[in-house]
Amino acid sequence: MRIGYVGLGVMGGALARRLLVSGPVTVFDLNARAVADLVEAGATAAPDLAAMGAACDVVFLCLPRSENVRAALFDHGLADALRPGATVIDQTSGDPTETRAMAETLSARGIHMIDAPVSGGAKEAEAGTIAIMIGGAADRIAAVQPIFDRISPNSYLCGAIGAGQVMKLINNTISTCNRFAMLEGVALGMRNGLDLGVMSDVLNAGGARSKATEAMLPALADGVPDSFFYLNLMLKDVNLATQLATQSGVPLQFGQLARGMMQAASNRLGPQANLFDIGD
Amino acid sequence: MRIGYVGLGVMGGALARRLLVSGPVTVFDLNARAVADLVEAGATAAPDLAAMGAACDVVFLCLPRSENVRAALFDHGLADALRPGATVIDQTSGDPTETRAMAETLSARGIHMIDAPVSGGAKEAEAGTIAIMIGGAADRIAAVQPIFDRISPNSYLCGAIGAGQVMKLINNTISTCNRFAMLEGVALGMRNGLDLGVMSDVLNAGGARSKATEAMLPALADGVPDSFFYLNLMLKDVNLATQLATQSGVPLQFGQLARGMMQAASNRLGPQANLFDIGD
Amino acid sequence: MRIGYVGLGVMGGALARRLLVSGPVTVFDLNARAVADLVEAGATAAPDLAAMGAACDVVFLCLPRSENVRAALFDHGLADALRPGATVIDQTSGDPTETRAMAETLSARGIHMIDAPVSGGAKEAEAGTIAIMIGGAADRIAAVQPIFDRISPNSYLCGAIGAGQVMKLINNTISTCNRFAMLEGVALGMRNGLDLGVMSDVLNAGGARSKATEAMLPALADGVPDSFFYLNLMLKDVNLATQLATQSGVPLQFGQLARGMMQAASNRLGPQANLFDIGD
Amino acid sequence: MRIGYVGLGVMGGALARRLLVSGPVTVFDLNARAVADLVEAGATAAPDLAAMGAACDVVFLCLPRSENVRAALFDHGLADALRPGATVIDQTSGDPTETRAMAETLSARGIHMIDAPVSGGAKEAEAGTIAIMIGGAADRIAAVQPIFDRISPNSYLCGAIGAGQVMKLINNTISTCNRFAMLEGVALGMRNGLDLGVMSDVLNAGGARSKATEAMLPALADGVPDSFFYLNLMLKDVNLATQLATQSGVPLQFGQLARGMMQAASNRLGPQANLFDIGD
Known part of the structure; x- marks a missing residue:
């Protein structure tokens, strides 16, 4: 599965960097400096979110708020570019009500959504010890569990979509x-x-x-x-x-x-x- | 130093029992059953608080409230019976303002006061692992520290009188x-x-x-x-x-x-x- | 201006009844009994919300929550039936954020929205003494002010759309x-x-x-x-x-x-x- | 009944001034300026609290806190100087628990205590419109009610001692x-x-x-x-x-x-x- 990461702030950057340790990652952020740092570490930069969607099977997002996630998905072309069967994994500390609503919209297009915020700091993220709280359909989580394991062995299945948040x-x-x-x-x-x-x-x-x-x-x-x-x-x-x-x-x-x-x-x-x- | 213990409820009883392990203790409580239990374990019963005061150099109290401590000391003869130089150790979870006031009254009679409430349950008290929070004059605490050590090695010097509470x-x-x-x-x-x-x-x-x-x-x-x-x-x-x-x-x-x-x-x-x- | 009233509960019913005193009113409610009461008092019943929209220039709503207002407008045909230039007056004790969002959607269709919740009970509503808190564009409010005056002289201009709520x-x-x-x-x-x-x-x-x-x-x-x-x-x-x-x-x-x-x-x-x- | 007033701050001063309108008042305060103002208005200054107690049948107090009332009564000679049958009226916004305790001590000496704090400002006090909230024994309140009426007709009998506070x-x-x-x-x-x-x-x-x-x-x-x-x-x-x-x-x-x-x-x-x- 081709993996993408959107949002390379303190936490998102550290999580993407961790994923890079064990395989290729396509990245995107509005901040060119943050992208350059990841590219230097071996990542591939996507020119925009549509390209990201076209290039990946699993796209992680780690943004300030759920409204940024909504904008990335529906205003800047990410959702349109994703193929049916793709999985969006939202690591934002977001609003579970908003996340459930977005998951429903994506579901109508055959796109799966999982929420997976983390607890701990950037240091733990890079060290692979961070805690991941996961919400979503059990079978979809199982399908991407190996990717979560690449981030950290400490993942917790919390329930249906939104439960991680x-x-x-x-x-x-x-x-x-x-x-x-x-x-x-x-x-x-x-x-x-x-x-x-x-x-x-x-x-x-x-x-x-x-x-x-x-x-x-x-x-x-x-x-x-x-x-x-x-x-x-x-x-x-x-x-x-x-x-x-x-x-x-x-x-x-x-x-x-x-x-x-x-x-x-x-x-x-x-x-x-x-x-x-x-x-x- | 001859040791007395007033108040043999769940905590006071356990603390007195712990002290008994390493030496003689004179005890008093209004509840005859609680006294009998301690006597069976080796303690000596004082017939009343005046007798307790006359027989002891260091008297512990562990009562429901500071007003009970005040009553024991000043209404039921304990303070009158204590000799100058004696030490009262209040293990009640009491009111530090009240305790400071009582300490001042006792001080005028040459009697020292220390507050030493505990944190933990009866089980920890009997096992000798309970935490003791101690307030009072440093030299007076030092003088009775060996007795605190008989209760538990975990004592904390918190400051002046009332600081333990x-x-x-x-x-x-x-x-x-x-x-x-x-x-x-x-x-x-x-x-x-x-x-x-x-x-x-x-x-x-x-x-x-x-x-x-x-x-x-x-x-x-x-x-x-x-x-x-x-x-x-x-x-x-x-x-x-x-x-x-x-x-x-x-x-x-x-x-x-x-x-x-x-x-x-x-x-x-x-x-x-x-x-x-x-x-x- | 032809006036309609949607939501004939305790407050909405009293407000519609008050409007009836000074002119014709078309009414709608899912509760047939509430409609029958108003019809007996002289109102005309609309068979559904689309008919209500087609028949009126100014439609009042007084519903339990803003989500009910949204459903009436956008799920049950009211907004589609209203002509450009029509005015929706929401007397619901609603969510101003939701109201602002609905006003924006209506505005794109040329439909005006005003919020005008009331303070006081059904008795004051029928007596014409109730307080009306009004939010919206000043010129649109001015255009319907005579209708507010038919309800009560005690209206307060609070500011832009949502300000009344x-x-x-x-x-x-x-x-x-x-x-x-x-x-x-x-x-x-x-x-x-x-x-x-x-x-x-x-x-x-x-x-x-x-x-x-x-x-x-x-x-x-x-x-x-x-x-x-x-x-x-x-x-x-x-x-x-x-x-x-x-x-x-x-x-x-x-x-x-x-x-x-x-x-x-x-x-x-x-x-x-x-x-x-x-x-x- | 000879009347005294202790505590000539903003409120106490205004209340004493109001009493002066209808009869003689002996006054005391540690602030010489406040005393001089009242004397200029016709009051008699007491040299100390013992003299105040000896000269009056009814002594009002209006002090910052109940502890100031306690000090005036018991540390500075007021209670000792009062005759049995005298009445102390405490207009301090004080601690009802403290007031009840002081009343009990005074009662043992045959001295009555009433609490009578006021609600309103200095302006209302001087104008004779202030509200007085009175606590104490009904017969003792009745005995001094004419004096309360000289302050203001708006007095409220709230219950036993402390109830006014x-x-x-x-x-x-x-x-x-x-x-x-x-x-x-x-x-x-x-x-x-x-x-x-x-x-x-x-x-x-x-x-x-x-x-x-x-x-x-x-x-x-x-x-x-x-x-x-x-x-x-x-x-x-x-x-x-x-x-x-x-x-x-x-x-x-x-x-x-x-x-x-x-x-x-x-x-x-x-x-x-x-x-x-x-x-x-």
Whole structure:
């Protein structure tokens, strides 16, 4: 199967690079520099999305939002160029409702769609250890499972189309809430004279332990805040989760509170703000 | 140093039993059955708190609330019976503000006070692996450190008097928030067709991992909800944390939300309600 | 201008009835009983939406949701039957984003769209005192203003298409929050021995006065809870407001809290639940 | 009955001035300037609180917090100087739990206590139109009712001692929540292009109407934000309300959210911050 990759940002670029390790990949991005980097690593550049569609059996996409996926597929010729029987694999942290709608449209043309967002960073992607959350028809997933295995052995079958993205939203919303709960608890301790290092030791030994206390709290205690917690990236996913909760009839009170606090901070501090800038 | 233990409930009883392993302990509780159990294990029963005070150099207390500690010390004769130089060690999950006030009153009589609540269950207490969070004057803690070591090697010096209890409130508030964030996220997944077992696997492999996802989620997936999450126990500690936050000028928005949701559920479901009964 | 009215539920029926007072109206509803009532009052029944479109210059719609408006217009022939220059007036408490999208589609066919939801009950609608919040192009609104005046003199020009619905969502979200704030405050008073009648007197004389304290609190004090506060109706509008807030980058923390509490109560109590059933 | 007034700040000063209109008043404050102003208006200055206690049958207090009332009564000689049968009337926006405790201590000395906080500003106090919320024993209130009538005819009997302060906390918490709900709703409207003046008109005509929309929104629309909404004054009362809610087992979710948002803003903006500075 001829493989293509659309969207060579931080994550998409790393995932395409990983795929390149074990076989040829055709790539496309509006950013010429990102394309050049991949070509240098051995990839073939597609001149446009129509050419990409014509040249591939399986096309991955990793774009900022589902609306970008929709535009790539339906406004810029990708869907029209794909043959019946082709598979589109969306690795965007997207909106599962939108993804289900696109899958239905593609299905009418005989094109399969799978959603497969990832959890972890670019480093894990290149190292082949990233977690892949997969949604789609079981037989279609089985048909491309070998390609997923080339990315990472850690893939999780989450359910029907959209289920991978739902899973990712849930994961990111919970981890965001865990971070806020940790930060506000630690703020309470600091106001009462407790040392960050002591709190880090105790929380990591006790019932409050989480990825947030393990990864973020020791860094905070050492005065080295992790710079990757851009508010707006966290906000994007939690926004999607709260919208899904509204559609699904789920309260999601903690997620909503996180959303409101991040949106207020983003309005106040600007789009480049970091989680640690909230600092109330 | 002659050691006494007041309050032989689930935690206090286990801690006293642990101390008994390495030396004599005088015990007191209003519940005759609890006293008899400890006596059978080798402890000496004190007929009342005045006798306890007269017989001991170091008296531990582990009671439901700080007001019970106050009553034991000042209304039922314990403080009057203690000699100057004696040490009171409060293992109650109490109110640090109250504890500081009691410590000041005792100090005027030459009696030292240390707070040393624990994190973990009765099983860990008896096994000698429980975490002890200690607050008080460094020299007084050093003087009794060998006794703490008899309970468990896992003790944490948190700061001045009350700091152990502050640490415990923070730990329990964060862990409560982590549980709620996990439960509401999982509810969102279930409404969207995701399987509990799959969610447990993914969350435990990803950024949302916490003690809650490790201990509680697999049990939920197996249909065996852990029965120890009594709402009112969690509510008591989170109530204390939000009060401390108010006194300290800290927002604690997630803790407040958890408090409100637990209080509403407790009003609706009664004091014996379990976290899983909330079920919205 | 020949006028049509689609959707003869409680509000739509009352509004159509009000229009009938001052001129002929063609009506349509899937509920034959609702149509028969209006016909008895002097209206003409359209056999279907295509006939309605062919027979009218101005068609009002008042339906449960924007998706029903979309279906009426585009799936059941209304838009195809309308002539260029016709005006669609949507009185649904709908989703302004959806409304803007439909307006754009209609505009390409030369059909104008105005949104004009109302605030107040069926009684005010029939009495001609209801408030109408209007969004759309100023010249199109001016062209149909005489028809709005036949409904009520209380119309408010809110801005471009969708602005009337935005205004309504804001009004309903604020009033929902005011009700919750009042109810929880009153619950605090009752737990502390205060009488409902006294609280009603004081709150209505003080800074806490609102429509909620004026209309709902005296009824509560008299043991006559107003039966019209169906949770799910309130929830529908607050859901739309929180979605709009997410799209608009506004925190809306109180609205989100109200949404979460209503959704939890609705899940617990069923769709017919009343605001007063929450009762925590 | 000889009347004294302790605490001549903005509110206390205005209330003492109002009492002076209809009879003699002895006054005390640590601020010499405030005392001089009242003396110039005809009041008699007490040299200290002991002299005040010796000279009066009824002593009003209006101080920042209940702890100031406690200090005046028990640390600075007021209670010792009062005769059995005297009445202390606390007009502080205080902590009802503290007030009940002080009343019990005074009662043992034969001194009566009534709480009587007010709602309204200094202008209303001087004009004799302010609302007084009264808690205490019915016969003791009856004995001093003529004095309350000299302040204003608008007095409300709320219940036993502390009930006046509970009533005030409830009123202020609800009005704070109404303000936040209004401000965030209006922010949503502005982001969607709605005009402040239009929103003011519609909200004041609809279900969202409240004291906040009537008094604050037109001022906002005119670009004249009311400068009296100091965050820290609002925060103080809402803090007391949430503490009372914790003690009373009431969720008070909206009040908690308001508290958290105000505390975060106060930490960020400083103690002189105004409600409008929040501006998220």
